[in-house]
Amino acid sequence: MQFTGFRDDERNGWNARADVYDVATAQATLQSIPMLLHMARLYHGARVLDMGCGPGYLAATAAALGAEVTGIDFAEAMVAQARARFPGLDVRQGDAEALDMGDASVDIVASNIVLFHLADPARAIAEAARVLRPGGRFAFSQWVGPESSDLYREVAAVLAEHADVSRLSPAPDAYALSTPAAARAAMKEAGFEQIETKAVRNVLRAPVGDFFAFFMKFGVRVPRIVEAQEPAVQDRIRDAINARVEPWRSASGFEIPMPSLIIAGAKP
Numbered sequence: 634m635q636f637t638g639f640r641d642d643e644r645n646g647w648n649a650r651a652d653v654y655d656v657a658t659a660q661a662t663l664q665s666i667p668m669l670l671h672m673a674r675l676y677h678g679a680r681v682l683d684m685g686c687g688p689g690y691l692a693a694t695a696a697a698l699g700a701e702v703t704g705i706d707f708a709e710a711m712v713a714q715a716r717a718r719f720p721g722l723d724v725r726q727g728d729a730e731a732l733d734m735g736d737a738s739v740d741i742v743a744s745n746i747v748l749f750h751l752a753d754p755a756r757a758i759a760e761a762a763r764v765l766r767p768g769g770r771f772a773f774s775q776w777v778g779p780e781s782s783d784l785y786r787e788v789a790a791v792l793a794e795h796a797d798v799s800r801l802s803p804a805p806d807a808y809a810l811s812t813p814a815a816a817r818a819a820m821k822e823a824g825f826e827q828i829e830t831k832a833v834r835n836v837l838r839a840p841v842g843d844f845f846a847f848f849m850k851f852g853v854r855v856p857r858i859v860e861a862q863e864p865a866v867q868d869r870i871r872d873a874i875n876a877r878v879e880p881w882r883s884a885s886g887f888e889i890p891m892p893s894l895i896i897a898g899a900k901p
């Protein structure tokens with residue numbers, strides 16, 4: 634299946650969120666970067682591709698540590714954000730599923746919370762393998778699914794009760810690579826070896842106020858489901874999500890665990 638509607642919604646969704654990424658999505662994604670770069674075995678002088686770089690934080694971190702970095706993202710507003718935020722960083726518009734780079738041209742491919750958003754994540758893993766030199770490493774991160782994530786358990790329960798997903802074009806399984814076994818199998822399929830996985834205890838920090846309004850800026854997958862529902866259903870989803878996150882309210886807002894899984898492997 635091509636998932637073309639899903640792919641268009643993802644691109645439009647990230648373009649629309651580029652300006653608020655810092656105060657929304659970055660509040661959780663950036664916590665995976667230190668472990669991801671550690672498992673990528675980043676070294677001074679390494680040629681690094683940040684695949685799905687968003688506003689460029691992983692790319693800029695790797696560059697600050699002495700790597701020669703290229704960042705690519707398919708959302709032009711994200712590319713503009715990264716260029717504005719980190720002048721001098723090499724950031725280009727590009728597709729993780731069809732990289733515009735030569736075979737064996739980089740030492741490390743790193744991708745932070747991107748395969749979760751792809752129409753064909755296996756294609757991106759194969760592309761990472763293609764552009765890596767022999768011995769090069771690919772490291773990526775994935776949100777853990779509802780069975781082990783407080784945030785996604787609560788959201789999934791609300792959507793299962795209230796949302797009709799037949800109202801929107803089909804999407805690939807968000808959690809297809811969210812367990813160590815599934816991620817290992819996909820990496821193996823693309824030819825990677827020495828595969829390692831590690832959990833990171835990300836915590837989503839949302840400001841005081843309407844959690845649902847914040848969450849609609851945080852991601853793209855859930856909003857596309859919500860926005861496809863009748864207004865009255867959208868109201869019910871908002872009220873149910875806001876009620877379910879109450880246990881994680883603190884004086885400064887909400888702090889909700891949403892762990893990630895980091896997967897890394899080497900090209901033979």
Ligand SMILES: C[S@@+](CC[C@H](N)C(=O)[O-])C[C@H]1O[C@@H](n2cnc3c(N)ncnc32)[C@H](O)[C@@H]1O
Pocket residue numbers: 643644647648658659662663684685686687688689690691705706707708711727728729730744745746747750751
């Ligand atoms: C959750 S954000 C992660 C951004 C960044 N890696 C970070 O660490 O915060 C997902 C990013 O993947 C990008 N993306 C989604 N599909 C893509 C594709 N097919 N090719 C390139 N980038 C893609 C989106 O535009 C968005 O910037």
